[in-house]
Amino acid sequence: MADPNTDLEPRRSLLLRGVLDMCVLAMVQHQPDHVYGLVSRLADRGLDRISFGSLYPLVTRLRQQGLLSNTSVPSLVGPPRTVLSLTEAGEVTLQRWTEQWQTMNSTVTRLLEPPVAESARFEGAR
């Protein structure tokens, strides 16, 4: 069995699973892109272990849920390219997910910090 203190990858993967759909919606909102473009941008931001094959099913699900849609954009070379863009439902969902994430993030951050009274007692014991 992997040592939870040394092998952090499974935990990282679990954490990522919970937020990757939100990250994809946010990236598409900032700039409509195709799936491979999103993989490259995620890698640029440090999430280099997300492959085309692991992101594609997620994008398929978001498309089926009506949060992403295909948009045709002109290309400088060759035929117009199809990129993903955020639908109205996608914008609403992203807004709600972002608020939820921010609330969760601040709650967890507060939990990780020692309470003021305890830290004061700890300081006094030194």
Place this chain on the structure above:
Amino acid sequence: MNDREPEWLLAGWVRLVQARWTATGVPSRVCDELLQQLLQDLATARGAGARIEELIATHPVAFADSCTAGLGSRLGSISTVRLLKVCLGTGVLGAAAAYGSLFLIPFPAVAPFGLDDSVFFLFVDLWLGLMVLTAMVGAVRWTFRRYRETAVLVPRLAAGLAVATLLGFPLASAFGASWGYSTNLAVILLEALIVLAFLAGAVVLAQDLTYRQGRRAQATGARDGTV
């Protein structure tokens, strides 16, 4: 794009993905939509400079299953009416064949192993009943082999049909006995209807339990935020 990269690798990978969708019962309309979208996205990715080994790094079966994992109701499900037709239809035909075989099999004049005649024929009936039930379950498994819930449905159906037979036959026999084992067509039809009602109940219950489990699994997947 590297022109020297073997495009046939990508085409072969796509064929395996498509084969998996077909094998797991994804309706052809949904399968065609997914395939067209995948081909379009792969072409876009290649146009943007993606290498083939990057695109096919995920195992095709795992990829295909992940793509359809969140589709839920779009994947379609086994129709209850069709399930009843296949299961009970096979049962009626099997029972008729089993009844016919009683006249064709050259039974010994005296029951073997010193068994009482009634005990011997009880064993014969149980054996024939088991064959009919196996045929019913086998027919369902074969007919609905492309549906993903079949793997869960079949064992439940087998258990349910066995219980329904054990409950339904004594009740039908008791009904027949109350009419002095009359050969009146109406009495015989009612006996058959009692057994069929038990079997139909088992079929519907097995399917309902299968769907409940499927919905629970889907809800758990959604809560887990499965990618």
